[in-house]
Amino acid sequence: MKDLEHAKIQHCAIPKDMPKWLINRAQKVYNTQLDEPAARALALVVGTDLRGADNELCKLADYVGDAQKITEADVATMTSYLPEVTIWQAVKDIAEGRGKQALQRIHQLLMDKKSNDPFGIFGMIVRQFRLLLLTKEYLSRPPQETPLADILGVKSAQEYINQSKAFKMDDLERIYKALQDYDFKMKVGILDPEIALDMMIIGLSK
Structure with a gap:
């Protein structure tokens, strides 16, 4: 059967x-x-x-x-539970104000130091918010010929559409700007990468 x-x-x-x-x-x-x-x-x-x-x-x-x-x-x-999945769930936690859970997910990734490093994890978080920002912009415009999935470079855009509903455009723009600031401070050595991740998640979850 x-x-x-x-x-x-x-x-x-x-x-x-x-x-x-x-x-x-x-x-x-x-x-x-x-x-x-x-x-x-x-x-x-x-x-x-x-x-x-x-x-x-x-x-x-x-x-x-x-x-x-x-x-x-x-x-x-x-399953082959990809780091991207954990990042996705962490971003969902951030959107819903569950900073503690988001931190736990990120710290779980950091425990596997051979496969994940703070800069790599930060890069995945930045990518996630960038795609959400692109999704929000796409949905705010008149219907377009190019499918959203092609613009994002993903197989299916539905989950990005669903998750983008948790954010206002102004919020996504503010978050993306804050991420760029954290990125600069990490790269020039002002902030330790792991501390920066904690500060970022706590700040974004408020």
């Missing part, structure tokens, strides 16, 4: 709301609840690859077993 469900995926159009598709798929095919943070994290990992998404759901459903609920922590454990 599940093999038939898998076969149908090949003919499906790419969903406009990938997290919602994942939640419905987990419930319908695997009788498992996928909570919203987990769905958003998994959507960032798999992009628009429906077969890859289904394979990940299968692994996650087997992993949680009788618990029948997949959380973001489960996604982090069982």
